[in-house]
Amino acid sequence: MAEVSFHKEIESLRLGDDQTFYGEGILAVTKALLQSGVAYVGGYQGAPVSHLLDVLVQSEDLLSELGIHLETCTNEAAAAAMLGASINYPLRGAVTWKSIVGTNVAADALSNLASPGVIGGALIVVGEDYGEGASVIQERTHAFAVKSSLWLIDPRPDLPTLVRSVEKGFELSEASNTPVMLELRIRACHMFGSFVAKDNAAAPFSTKNRLGPARFHYDRLAHPPATFRQETDKVGRRLPAAQRFILENKFNERLGPAAGDIGIIVQGGLFNVLNGRLALAGLSDAFGAVALPTLVLNVVHPLVPEEIAGFCAGKRAVLVIEEGAPDFIEQAVGQILRKADLNTRLHGKDVLPMAGEYTPYVVAKALAAFFGQHGRAAPALEDWIAGVDKRRTDVDKMLGAPLPARPPSFCTGCPERPVFSAMKLLRQEMGPVHVSADIGCHSFATFAPFSQGNSILGYGMSLASAAAISSSQTNRPISVMGDGGFWHNGLITGVAGAVFNNDDSVLIIMNNGYSSATGQQDILSSKKEPQGRGKGLDIETVLKGVGVPWIKRVRTYGVAEVMSTLREAMRTKDKGLKVIIADGECQLARQRRIRPEMARKVAAGERVVRTRFWVDPEVCTGDHSCIRLSGCPSLTLEPNEDPLRTDPVAHVNNDCVGCGLCGEVAHAAQLCPSFAQIDIIRNPTRWDRLKLAISTRLIRLFGGGTARLPLPALVPAE
């Protein structure tokens, strides 16, 4: 059960010849897979490519009509290994994941896939998580393409181009017996646009039309001595075949006039940024009619030397616009120029920054410098840059101080937040502790107000990364891992290793029931709900199965209980791994489930109790300790009504879902008596009303209550 329902998107996957598809980039790619006759699709979820799998998971009917096998893989290594089907069989297959991290995880299988090569087209759709909005280390997928001899498509962000890249990508893969990667940056994945669709194509062999096992053929194995022959084949046959295919199919685009003394070579994915700045300089327009010779590389690996040399010949200088480091393309272009004995001046990272996203501003500065060095004045660019700089300086002057950042944080009522409140409180008690953090929503605990976590080594890696720390610190290190990370690889990489080595370490597993950060996809331990795909596997049983000696379960919202369990784990004389399973369902998923249910009950006149919390503004003294221990979005500030005080008071807004954390923290930390729990009984029963009427009358008898609120009737009229 993913976060969103894709009803409309699924409809658009069924469009046929000459119908216009409207939707986001990653869905266009999904549609292109269907148009290309894929036999199998798989992958591991992660922004920005999650929707590819999420949509297909909800498209069961369509997949079975086309005979497509869909696999939501345990991790990216499994997804890459799945492409092994195309080594021996004429099956087209596609997998997807978030890169660079997913490609790292997949690396072993990728190498072993690339060596024998494929006979069925194999496409890897990677979400290049780079630049603004990225959530992972900043590295390039390009490196993997280079070292494993995989071809890398970086298409111009335009839906017809994306779709063509997928279709041609399969052909390229088959023509050169090589798996192909298609990289899409974040904005391209989420790009809304249009293209003219084609009918979906059923694969010749599929779940509907099965084929027999392959003959034994040693050269299909990534095993010596075949590996030596495969290495030669990669460079001797497959590479030239790929280069020929790229040229013949005009995969790369030559735009602008044929002649000119300077030119630009650009990664396809960056063309639109370049075009915008050229348009500003009067050298292009909104239709990409560039007035400068431009080579758009929709395939960034391999390059085709004759294409590059042909473009550069007769030019004084070329500028290579290539985002990120190292400058693979620029180096390759330099080598091509040298070998072709061309003395075209090569620009790239000399006018562009070595690292970081190439935004319009960055590209404009590079163009201005490039044009300047070659005697082309570009006053419009220069003026624009100066104007942007001036306005920024003016705003900064008016502001006086930097603006606070707004990083993502735990949702209102998140079950993980209380665990970090407990850890923060325990830190005050026990002193600092090494916290080994992981990938997942829980990594938001590295931001204020929790600010805890000493390292992040990758998805499911927290416990493994604490292995050498447990024996060299006085306090045991605490590793935090989500259930998503646990199933991705934490069980083997972390838990099995720690058990085997008797690591004296503490692990907290956030058991929220889904792979939440990527959009609440089901995992093995998810519940088997009506639409759920989970298997309801109990993590505790699994831990016992691998021999974890010390396991405790806590309900995350009980801060005092989490604290005492954690204290026990930190202090117990028992050596070896201590695991705390912190149970609490992802609140986003929970709210999506219970809100409609509550609304239905209220409408039907059934008794429903809604709980939320409240801060008494007269009792709050405005110190905000509660916020420093919670950080809940619904726990916020309000101006102080008291004319004698100035600091804002804490305030719970109506987004509160009544998880009770603020009250628990106020108790656990002995903060202040400002918090109150408010229970609103909707459609109260006669008995509810009678009890209230009696209680209220007695309270009045003792001088309480108010005449302004009507006294509830003892015998309510129905």
Place this chain on the structure above:
Amino acid sequence: MAEARPIRLLIAALGGEGGGVLASWLHAAAIAAGHFVQGTSIPGVAQRTGATTYYLELVPGAGARHGDSAVRPVLALNAAPGEVDVMVASELLESTRAVQAGYVSPDRTILIASKARIFTVDEKVAMGDGRLDEKRMLAIANRFARRAIIADFAAIAAEAKSPLNAVLLGAIAASGGLPIPADIFRAAIRAEGKAVEANLRGFEAGFDRGSDPLRTPSPAGSDVEARGLTPSSRKGSDPLDAFPAEAREVLATAIERLTDYQDRAYAWRYLARVNRFVGMPGADATFIRELARHLAVRMSVEDVIRVAQLKLRAARLERVTREAQASAGDIVDVTEYMKPGPEEVLGLLPPRLGRWALGRVAARGWSSWSWPLKICTTRLSGFLRLRMLAALRRWRPRTLRFAEEEAWVERWLAIVERTLTADAAAAREVVATAALVRGYADTYKRGLANWTRIMGEVVEPMLAGRLPRAHFADAVLQARLAATKDPEGEALAGTISAIRRTGTPGKLAAE
């Protein structure tokens, strides 16, 4: 060459505000109006409360190109500074961030910004007031936009009982920044088919507001400045005439508060304390007002008796009912979370007995013991328990806590008095240090410890001439700011050591 220049719209929103749906309405409307449109987004990590952006470009009249594979517009996926025609920000700080990034320019941009604040964690965790200056942000919005449409769109949405994104869509439609008639937007909402009534209601509310940018409504709660010191009841004549006019409002409020807190005599004691300073050199009207304000807060310290008293206020239930949006016929129960520790409980004893008992508790290592209570004040048993506690009001002057508070107040006033004779500006700062001592349990202890430290290591040595007095006022100010920097006290330790080393606090805690 071009059929037309692309029109560009950038939306800065927060995760969970429905920015994705807003973008899809805009796409659908642009297509229906015959334009070529392309959009994209940076939805933020996991869509959870962080900053998100949605960007859209459209080429007017080029709608036919959607079904064309040959000649297509090449539109940007990144907004470029200075080239945004309509900038929408769902929150005030995010509008400032957009201006800072250069997306709002005086020659081009219509800025539609919500005045509503969703505070960042940095602002919320401050130990005092960490909020950004709203006026400055509004000034920036107005200065850099070609036209600024600024309203509390969140309040408008709440009033219309509609999602915020629909209200913003209405404002976009009304701004005239996009060549799309309002009816096409309405049709897009209907075509989307989800919560159509509520969304249309929001659209109309936003449309009204967006069409009338000159109207400046001030929704309740937005005028922080106006709140200031304006209590409703100002009792005329009498003893207050002896005090500077500027301080009388505070004094009146304080007298009322302290009479309620203890009794009339206690309020008179307060007045006499303030009166000690009237007429002293350097004690101008502002000084008296601030002294009176801090003194009133300190003299009405929230001990358990006061907390019980406040929690029994009948007006509270009305307020809770209103804030929780309970409907008529609902039953609202209020359960108080309280957890008094040894200081709170034993502080009710007479000083000598209380001190002895606390000593025993400390000796036995029970100091961190406390008593978690959840008391339902809307039901009889809970009500009675708090009622009994509140009834201890008459006993209060005999309690340990009261004695300690009185001693503190006298010490503070004495230091203020001595500082006043030495350096009026510094005295003002010593007055302000009173705000450090507040809260409950650890917060209270930490504040008191910080205050004691500042007095002992900065103020007293300067008064005694053991430290140079050239930067007396600045030193006290910086120490006070440093004390509210971090709960661990690192900033304060740094500032104090700088003062002791050089006689000046440097710029450590200046911001």
